[in-house]
Amino acid sequence: MKAIRIVAALALSSVLAVTSYSECAYSASYRFLCEIGEQLKSLDELATQRFYPMLQVEENAYRRRAPIMSTKGNALGVFESHGDIGSVKHNGDVSYDGQTQCFHLSGSGTNMWSDQDEFHFLWKKLTGDFILTTNVTFLGEGVDPHRKLGWMIRSDLDSDSAYVDVALHGDGLTSMQYRRSQGAETEQIESAVKNPAVLQLERRDGKYVMSVARRGEAFVSEELTDLNLPEEVYVGLFVCAHNPEVVESADFHNVRITLPAQKDFRPYQDYIGSRLETMNVDTGERHVQHVDSGAIQAPNWTKTGNALICNRDGRLFRFDLGSKKLTEIDTAFANRNNNDHALSFDGATLGISHHSADHNGDSMVYTVPIMGGRPQLITTQGPSYFHGWSPDGQWLTYTGGRNGNFDIYKIRSDGSGAEIRLTTNDSLDDGSEFAPDGQFIYFNSSRSGRMQIWRMKPDGTAQEQVTDDEYNNWFPHLAPDGKRLVMLSYSSDIAADDHPWYKPVTLRMMPTAGGKPIVIAYLYGGQGTINVPSWSPDSRSIAFVSNSRLPGEVP
Numbered sequence: 001m002k003a004i005r006i007v008a009a010l011a012l013s014s015v016l017a018v019t020s021y022s023e024c025a026y027s028a029s030y031r032f033l034c035e036i037g038e039q040l041k042s043l044d045e046l047a048t049q050r051f052y053p054m055l056q057v058e059e060n061a062y063r064r065r066a067p068i069m070s071t072k073g074n075a076l077g078v079f080e081s082h083g084d085i086g087s088v089k090h091n092g093d094v095s096y097d098g099q100t101q102c103f104h105l106s107g108s109g110t111n112m113w114s115d116q117d118e119f120h121f122l123w124k125k126l127t128g129d130f131i132l133t134t135n136v137t138f139l140g141e142g143v144d145p146h147r148k149l150g151w152m153i154r155s156d157l158d159s160d161s162a163y164v165d166v167a168l169h170g171d172g173l174t175s176m177q178y179r180r181s182q183g184a185e186t187e188q189i190e191s192a193v194k195n196p197a198v199l200q201l202e203r204r205d206g207k208y209v210m211s212v213a214r215r216g217e218a219f220v221s222e223e224l225t226d227l228n229l230p231e232e233v234y235v236g237l238f239v240c241a242h243n244p245e246v247v248e249s250a251d252f253h254n255v256r257i258t259l260p261a262q263k264d265f266r267p268y269q270d271y272i273g274s275r276l277e278t279m280n281v282d283t284g285e286r287h288v289q290h291v292d293s294g295a296i297q298a299p300n301w302t303k304t305g306n307a308l309i310c311n312r313d314g315r316l317f318r319f320d321l322g323s324k325k326l327t328e329i330d331t332a333f334a335n336r337n338n339n340d341h342a343l344s345f346d347g348a349t350l351g352i353s354h355h356s357a358d359h360n361g362d363s364m365v366y367t368v369p370i371m372g373g374r375p376q377l378i379t380t381q382g383p384s385y386f387h388g389w390s391p392d393g394q395w396l397t398y399t400g401g402r403n404g405n406f407d408i409y410k411i412r413s414d415g416s417g418a419e420i421r422l423t424t425n426d427s428l429d430d431g432s433e434f435a436p437d438g439q440f441i442y443f444n445s446s447r448s449g450r451m452q453i454w455r456m457k458p459d460g461t462a463q464e465q466v467t468d469d470e471y472n473n474w475f476p477h478l479a480p481d482g483k484r485l486v487m488l489s490y491s492s493d494i495a496a497d498d499h500p501w502y503k504p505v506t507l508r509m510m511p512t513a514g515g516k517p518i519v520i521a522y523l524y525g526g527q528g529t530i531n532v533p534s535w536s537p538d539s540r541s542i543a544f545v546s547n548s549r550l551p552g553e554v555p
Helices: 002-010 013-035
Strands: 068-070 081-085 093-097 102-107 119-126 130-139 148-154 163-169 174-179 186-190 198-204 207-213 220-224 233-240 248-258 273-280 286-292 297-301 307-312 315-320 326-329 349-355 363-369 384-389 395-402 405-412 429-434 441-445 452-456 472-478 484-490 503-511 518-525 541-548
Touching: 093 119, 102 119, 102 233, 119 148, 130 148, 130 233, 130 518, 148 198, 163 198, 163 207, 174 207, 174 220, 233 248, 248 518, 248 541, 273 307, 297 541, 349 384, 363 395, 395 429, 405 429, 405 441, 429 472, 441 472, 452 472, 518 541
Parallel strands: 363 384, 384 429
Antiparallel strands: 068 081, 081 119, 093 102, 102 248, 119 233, 130 198, 130 248, 148 163, 148 233, 163 174, 174 186, 198 207, 207 220, 273 286, 273 541, 297 307, 307 315, 315 326, 349 363, 384 395, 395 405, 429 441, 441 452, 472 484, 484 503, 503 518
16 A cells, blocks of 8 residues: 555656545455454555645635635536635545545645634535435544544535534544534534444434444434524535644545435325445445436345346336346336335246236235246235245245235245235234245234334244344345344334335344344435345345435435
8 A cells, every 4th residue: 555655646646546546445444444453554644635726815804715626527426526625734635436436535724623614625515404424434543633524514615604513533532513603613512422433414404413323333413403504505524634734534435415305295106316225234335326316116136146126116127237227127017016026046036016906906916037027916815015935936925914904924936825824913014034044934023012023933933023122123134144134223203013215214234143233324215225135145235225305416
């Protein structure tokens, strides 16, 4: 890495893009090693900085300086521009790696405090409510323990502007800093969490909410209710060295700018945009594979590993991970498919759920070849919502609504024989899925008062609770190697038997042998996020959907 930096220091400005790519790629390993306790040597400071045309302005009582701005279009991902705020001695810079979807920021500056700020800012303008989320990593040991990085919401680009931020300091201190009016003194609310890996800043109904978390843990939040910023604000990422002679650097991964659904949206009638994502469950690195203006939902990962199967507007689609092309799968008359669909263990056949006009519009279970064809009706009673295959391909499991109650059923995959009821309690049982070894069927049930994960033998016996916590846990999905499961978790203020659209949710993972679930993703979604099996065949990654109003606020 040092050799790369030395070469870059002697090269022209255009070569710095290569160096920035190396820093982002290196950062993923750097963060992972730090999290498991490894110690790495500090990185060299950037030897070369890009230079920008200087904008001359008159000095005033507040020592304001017009920021030096650079607009690079797609080179800045979702952001519009960047520049130094205040009278910094050394210019900062930004680079974006489209492959890793990593933003690399460098910045100098004396401080962000009192009535003046000096830092480097990557920004865009937004109005209304929004949610800003990112994983963060300082690069190197740093010179000053109060170097800072984070999210900022700012009234304008003057050095003494009103603002609010969530700032991680080099010594681990995390706080929501804010200035109530132009030229006022900075105040702060400290978080109890030190050295978080994830920072989130939200504007919601005029309130500002800081949420931070260490890797694997739940968000801890603080609220600010009496700050008045304009409707249109500058939002973005920042780095401040807390030393005018130094340039510090940081990487920002999993950057998401989310515009939530309007308050008057009507479930199952109104939809917002979708981000089709994949994530390595060990490193936590997420990648937006596709952005769609419609309600893309519930991806399945094909056995070959090169495509995802999802649904949109009643149709099924194949998304090629190489070409990024979305192609409709021909399912003949089945054009009202919902998000309950899954592939057989051999990858050859899809189980689907289609709202059949021949069955009063009820959802019925069908099977169809993975590349398309005429579906075969399997269930004769509805509604029936498909969820899983047995490993040998002989059985299908599904949620059946019978006499006003929803339970888990199974039926032979060729449709022969009667359906067999596996659960019989009065609560909602849903999300059934066979373990890869066929020994258990996992499902979610609200019988305990909250929605929790359960499992049972394939004949319905030996039903036992797997999770027991304060969340409402839905849709257990087991990795192909059988060692881990991932679930969708809602907060306790959501009704146990409801899995609504467009809520703050988490994806959590736990060993199938038992243990405490850990958070692997924080997102805005819910219904349609991960209703069905979505593990990659190598058991390393999952696919899911997050949501935002368009324009698509994604890298």
